[in-house]
Amino acid sequence: MSGRARAALRPLAAAAMLLVAAAATLSAPTDDAVQSPVETVGPAGRTVVSRLAEADVHGVQAARRLALPAGSAERDSTTSGVWIVVDVTVACRLTPCGFGESRLQVGGRSYAPSPIVPGASFATMNVGPRLRYRTSALFEVPRSALAAGRARLVVQGARTMALEGVPVITMRLPDAVRTSAAVRSTVLVGAAS
Amino acid sequence: MSRPPRTARRGRPAVVVAAVALLIGGVALLGGFADVPRERLPVLPLGGTYDNGLYSVSVRSVRVVDRDPVSGSGATRRVVVADVDLLFRGDAPTTGAALWLAPLDAGLPAQPALDDVRVVDERNGLTEPVQPGLPLRTVYTWTLPTTTRVEPGDRVRLGVYERYEVEDAAIDGVTTDSVLVAFFRSGAS
Secondary structure, X not given: OOHHHHHHHHHHHHHHHHHHHHHHHHHOOOHHHHXXXXXXXXXXXXXXXXXXXXXXXXXXXXXXXXXXOOOOOOOOOOOOOEEEEEEXXXXXXXOOEEOOOOEEEXXXXXXXXXXXXXXXXXXXXXEOEOEEEEEEEEEEEOHHHHHHOEEEEEOOOOOOOOOOEEEEEEEEOOOOOEEEEEOOOOEEEEEOO | OOOXXXXXXXXXXXXXXXXXXXXXXXXHHOOOOOOOOOOOOOEEOOOOEEEOOOEEEEEEEEXXXXXXXXXXXXXXXXXXXXXXXXXXXXXXXXOHHHHOXXXXXXXXXXXXXXXXXXXXXXXXXXXXXXXXXXXXXXXXXXXXXXXXXXXXOOOOOEEEEXXXXXXXXXXXXXXXXXXXXXXXXXXXX
16 A cells, blocks of 8 residues: 555544544443442333342322221322322332432423321331231322323332342333222231242 | 923822722622522512422411411420411422421421321321312411510411522432422411
8 A cells, every 4th residue: 555545544544533433422321320339121011030139010000099908097199290100019029228319200300109008108117038018119200291191110229239130011101090099007028029 | 201290190199099989989889798688589479389380389277376286286395387278289299298388487497307206197197298289278387486576466477488599419329408489478468
C-alpha cells in the first residue's frame, strides 16, 4: 500500500474506532442496572422462583375502597386514586425475610406496598424460610396509572443486595374499578419448594 | 523634555481622589461590592401552594400545641402541627417529605433531627412513604426543643426547603444540603 493510500485510511480508521467506542458506551449497562438485583420474570398464575424468595400471583383487582379483614381495626381507605389489590402467595426460601421493599411498577413509576392492614401484611410481615403465605399486596396508585394496562410486581425484601435475584411477576391490570375490594388476612398455606 | 508647571503637579492628587470617589460612588450606586444581592423569598399565605415541579406543598394551617395530636403524648414539649397537602411527581415513592418543610420561628434547626419530625397520612395516621402522582392530605408534627420560646397559640412561619448539591466528593459522592426557598406566613395574609 502506498504512503498516500495509508494516509487516506487513517481518518477512516479513527472514525471507525470512535464509532466502536460510542457503541460500547451506549450499550454498557447503567449504574442502576449494575447495582440492581437480577430479575427472574414470570407471568401471573405461575410460581416465579429466585434464590431467596418465590411468589405466585393469583389475581388482581382495582377498587376505590378496601374491605379490611374481619377483626381489623377500622382504617380509612378512601383514596383520590385507586387501590390495586394483588392476591399473592409468597415465601422466603433460605433465610427469614420480609417483602416491604417490594414495588408495583406501572407506566414508568413504582409504588410501595401500603401497610394499611393492621398486624402482619404483605408490607410488614417477616416470615421464616420455606413457608408459603397467601396475602393481599395493596398498592395505592393514581387512577391514571390504570391506563398503562400492565404492571410488574417486584417481590423484594429489605435485605436484597445487588446481583441477588428477585422474582418479578408481570400481570394485566383490570379495566374496571370496583367500589370495594376484599383484603385477605395473611395465612400460612404450606411449605415452599 | 520640560517639567510640567508646578500648579499642574499640585492638582494631580485632587484628580486622583476625585476619580476614586467617583469610582466608589458609581459602584455603590450599582449595588456595592456584595457578591450577590439577597433574593427575596416568596411568601405564601396559608392555603397557597409552593410547586417546584418535583413536589408541591400546600399548607392549610399551622399551630403550636402542647400535646402531640397524633400520638396523644406530650405536655412536656411544645409541638408545631401543620395540615399540609402534598403531591410528589417523582417516579418512585419517597420518604423525603419530612425535609420539605420546617418551622422558622420555633428554635428548630433548618434540618431538624428526623426523630423530631413526622409526616402522617391524615386518613389513618400511617407514616408510609409518599407515593408518586397521588395527592395526599398529611399532618406534619415537629417536636420542639425544651428551650423553645414559642407558646401554644403563637404564630410560626413554615419554611419550604429544597435540597441542593453543596460538595462533590470523589469518594463519598455528592453531598446535598437543605436550602430555604419560600415560606408560608402563619395566620391570614
